[in-house]
Each structure stands twice: as structure tokens, then as C-alpha cells.
Amino acid sequence: MLPMRPELLKGHLDTLLLAVLEDGPQHGYAVIETLRAGSSGALDLPTGTVYPALHRLERAGLIASDWETVGGRRRRAYRLTTSGQAALDDQRAVWEQFSAAVTAILGRRAWPATT
Amino acid sequence: MARHHLSAQPDQAQVDAYLSALAGWLHGPRRRRARILAELKDGLTHAIDGHVSHGRSQPEATSAAIAEFGAPQVVAQAFAGELTAAHARKTIAAYVATGPLVGIWWLLLLRPYPWHGGLIALLAAIPVIPMIAIIMAMAVGTLATTGSLMRWLPETHPRRALTLTMTIAALALAADVTVVALYIRSDIPMQTLAAVACTASLIRIVGGALTLRRTTTMRRWLDQTTSSSPREDRDARR
Numbered sequence: 001m002l003p004m005r006p007e008l009l010k011g012h013l014d015t016l017l018l019a020v021l022e023d024g025p026q027h028g029y030a031v032i033e034t035l036r037a038g039s040s041g042a043l044d045l046p047t048g049t050v051y052p053a054l055h056r057l058e059r060a061g062l063i064a065s066d067w068e069t070v071g072g073r074r075r076r077a078y079r080l081t082t083s084g085q086a087a088l089d090d091q092r093a094v095w096e097q098f099s100a101a102v103t104a105i106l107g108r109r110a111w112p113a114t115t
Numbered sequence: 116m117a118r119h120h121l122s123a124q125p126d127q128a129q130v131d132a133y134l135s136a137l138a139g140w141l142h143g144p145r146r147r148r149a150r151i152l153a154e155l156k157d158g159l160t161h162a163i164d165g166h167v168s169h170g171r172s173q174p175e176a177t178s179a180a181i182a183e184f185g186a187p188q189v190v191a192q193a194f195a196g197e198l199t200a201a202h203a204r205k206t207i208a209a210y211v212a213t214g215p216l217v218g219i220w221w222l223l224l225l226r227p228y229p230w231h232g233g234l235i236a237l238l239a240a241i242p243v244i245p246m247i248a249i250i251m252a253m254a255v256g257t258l259a260t261t262g263s264l265m266r267w268l269p270e271t272h273p274r275r276a277l278t279l280t281m282t283i284a285a286l287a288l289a290a291d292v293t294v295v296a297l298y299i300r301s302d303i304p305m306q307t308l309a310a311v312a313c314t315a316s317l318i319r320i321v322g323g324a325l326t327l328r329r330t331t332t333m334r335r336w337l338d339q340t341t342s343s344s345p346r347e348d349r350d351a352r353r
Contacts, residue, residue, distance in 0.1 A: 027154075027157065027158070027161070028154055028155075028157075028158050029157070029158035029161040029162060030161070032158075033165075046184075046185055046193075047155065047158065047183070047184045047185055047190055047193075048185055048189060048190045048192070048193030048194075049193065051151070051154065051155070051158075051193075051194070052193050052194050052196060052197045055151075055194075055197040056196075056197060056200075059197070059200065059261065059262060059263075059265075060262075060263060060265050060266055061262070061263030061266065062266070073157060073160065074153065074157065075154075075157040076150070076153070076154050076157070083263075083266065087266065
């Protein structure tokens with residue numbers, strides 16, 4: 001699968017990062033790996049995109065972070081806050097509506113999509 | 116064991132050289148820069164481990180991980196927005212915290228006597244009060260729209276946050292100079308209260324000048340990063 005350019009994800013990156021952290025705390029590079037593995041390589045985002053976005057989400061109070069020591073190695077783990085979970089739920093609903101509408105146009109299917 | 120140690124040394128040196136180069140490109144609050152470097156160091160180590168587990172040698176894994184992370188300048192530029200926002204928030208928070216500590220002495224020193232003169236008399240005695248109100252409104256607004264309230268309010272872009280920081284610093288500097296000038300022109304004797312008020316303002320005048328200089332440097336750095344396209348980040352990894 002072809003990797004997507006970061007600019008294509010504009011507007012969706014925050015939601016993707018929140019979704020990755022929904023299953024539990026992760027450090028920055030693990031977030032990059034999860035996005036890559038979860039999308040079969042399509043979301044192979046650079047360090048310069050993911051780390052600053054995590055910092056911005058933390059500034060917005062949607063995620064929080066703490067230093068932890070794992071195997072003698074110090075790392076910063078990010079976790080979803082209550083506000084982050086609420087924002088993710090909202091964005092998920094928006095995305096489902098948006099993707100159904102776009103798919104209806106691109107795929108020429110009826111909208112709203114029925115499953 | 117000794118062989119492993121010898122082979123690992125150049126790799127660590129390569130990581131350290133990368134992080135050192137990156138540190139040279141970063142601007143902004145020291146603690147925030149240290150956090151970024153520590154996070155990226157951990158991420159690099161994780162990436163190297165991943166490449167080694169896929170059968171690459173330590174030097175190959177290190178080179179691959181560094182290439183994956185991107186050129187130091189490009190990575191530093193990616194953090195420009197966050198470091199700028201951190202600088203603006205830290206500076207403005209300092210003004211919010213120190214404002215009452217400086218202002219209380221001037222209020223006690225310059226307040227009209229008798230105290231029941233009302234707001235007009237207070238404004239006549241301390242004409243910088245409206246300026247201070249504007250500073251506080253700008254400071255609170257900027258902190259809110261660059262922090263947790265940006266979920267509900269329009270987010271202030273880092274560039275605008277820097278402009279507001281410079282405006283706040285300049286207004287605070289002007290307010291401090293004005294009250295010191297007012298005191299010098301008055302016939303109030305130099306007592307403990309006046310000495311404390313003047314010292315507090317002089318400290319903040321020096322701090323304000325340094326803030327303006329630092330903020331100008333941040334602004335210049337941020338302007339430089341806008342000339343780079345997002346594609347450079349991807350290209351730098353190849």
C-alpha cells in the first residue's frame with residue numbers, strides 16, 4: 001500500500017492519535033508504529049508530524065503524559081484524558097458521517113449509507 | 116562482550132551527534148527542549164531496537180533509524196510551532212504572576228489620598244491602570260486560546276501568540292517606565308515602599324527587554340520554518 005502524505009491527513013491527525021491512545025498509554029514512537037501497523041503501512045507518518053501533534057494535543061488537554069521507566073529506559077507515555085475520550089467520540093461520529101458522504105460521491109452510492 | 120561494547124560505541128556516538136545537531140536547531144524554553152530531546156532519544160533507541168530485531172547490524176540499524184527520523188533541521192522546524200507556543204505561554208504566565216506583585220506596591224504608593232476619591236481620582240493618580248487592564252485581558256485571552264480552552268475557543272496560532280507576547284511585554288515595559296517616571300516627578304519621599312516599587316519595576320523593565328529580545332529570536336526562527344514545505348520532512352527521511 002502506498003504511504004499517504006502527511007498533508008492529506010490534515011484535520012484528521014488529531015483524531016487518529018486519540019484513537020491510537022484509546023487502548024492504553026503509549027510512547028511517541030509506539031504511536032508511530034501503531035499507526036503504521038494498523039494501516040498496513042499507509043499511515044507511515046514522520047517523527048516531525050507525530051511528536052509535535054502529541055505535544056499540541058497535550059496542550060489542549062486532550063491527552064496527558066508522564067515519564068515512566070521501562071527496562072531501565074526512561075520514556076514519556078501519553079494517555080487519553082476524559083476530555084480526549086469525549087473529543088474522540090465526537091470526531092468518530094463526524095468521521096462516519098463524512099466518510100459515508102464522500103464514499104457516496106466517489107463510489108456513486110446512496111447517501112446516507114445504509115448497512 | 117568487549118567486541119559488542121566496541122561496536123556499540125560508534126552507534127551511541129552517532130545518536131549523540133544527531134541529538135546534538137538537533138539541539139543546536141531548537142529554540143524556546145530550556146525544559147521543553149530537554150523534553151523533546153529525551154523523547155526523541157528514546158524513540159530513536161526504540162527504532163534502532165526494531166531494526167536490529169529485523170536482522171540489521173547495530174551500525175546499519177542506527178543509520179536507518181536516524182534516516183527514518185529525518186534531518187535535524189527539519190525535525191527542529193516541525194517543533195517550531197509547539198516551542199513557540201510554549202515560549203509565549205511561559206512568558207505570559209510570568210507576567211500574569213508578577214503583575215500583582217509589582218502593581219500592589221505602586222497602588223499603595225501612588226493611590227490618591229483620601230482613598231474615597233473614586234475611580235476618576237484613582238485613574239488620575241495611576242494613569243497606567245487602563246493599560247494594565249488591557250495587558251491582563253490579552254494575557255488571559257492568549258493563555259486560554261493556546262491552552263486547554265482551545266477545544267472550545269478558536270485556537271491562537273503560535274505566530275499570533277508571539278505577536279501578543281511582544282505586545283504584552285512592550286505594554287508592561289511602558290507601564291513600568293511610566294510609573295517610575297511619575298514617581299520621579301512627584302514629591303513622594305524615597306521610603307521603603309517607594310524603593311520596593313521602583314526596584315520591582317526596574318527588575319521587570321530589564322526582564323521585559325530580555326523577553327522582547329528572546330521573542331524576536333523566536334519570531335525569526337518561526338518565520339524561517341514557514342519557507343520549508345511539509346514534503347521536506349518526508350524527503351529528508353529518504
